[in-house]
């Protein structure tokens with residue numbers, strides 16, 4: 001499973017890329033607003049340092065979405081255009097996908113929405129795990145079901161991107177569910193490294209190493 005960062009914060013992305021584990025980024029209007037720069041500037045900057053970068057459309061009608069999607073796609077070859085799982089969003093996505101633009105269908109909460117996304121030739125479907133959990137549903141179950149449904153249909157090439165991952169456990173669960181990509185905030189990525197036994201092990205190894213560096217008693 002590929003690991004993406006769900007952020008528009010340049011420093012977080014730079015760090016994840018430097019660590020060698022992050023291969024893409026997902027953004028949304030909330031994350032862009034938090035980063036404090038305009039959409040185009042921020043997305044272009046991110047595209048300069050990492051592979052796939054999802055950037056979201058914000059118009060509502062099909063024709064406007066097509067125009068907006070073409071504009072966003074022209075910013076950089078790494079851009080994947082996000083449309084929402086609505087009739088207008090998907091109709092526009094189909095036109096854009098037909099032009100060779102990669103589409104990420106976002107705000108997906110059901111297997112049916114995932115089937116609609118694959119029907120328009122979407123490159124990515126993004127089921128939102130945490131937001132389903134927030135309303136008392138089982139978000140990871142939806143990821144598992146989408147993966148299973150897609151596997152029954154070999155013609156489907158759409159990748160499953162588990163989104164709205166809120167804790168490190170979600171990341172391993174998404175991988176076990178068969179998701180192609182998991183996207184997460186930086187703090188969740190950091191959490192993936194952590195285990196108390198790793199810290200204790202490092203401490204012991206370092207202490208033993210230091211002992212070998214101390215002057216040895218002279219034998220007579």
Ligand code: E4P
Pocket residue numbers: 006026027028106126128130131163164165166183
């Ligand atoms: C993904 O594309 C979304 O930006 C994201 O994962 C949403 O996460 P949230 O529900 O924690 O805001």
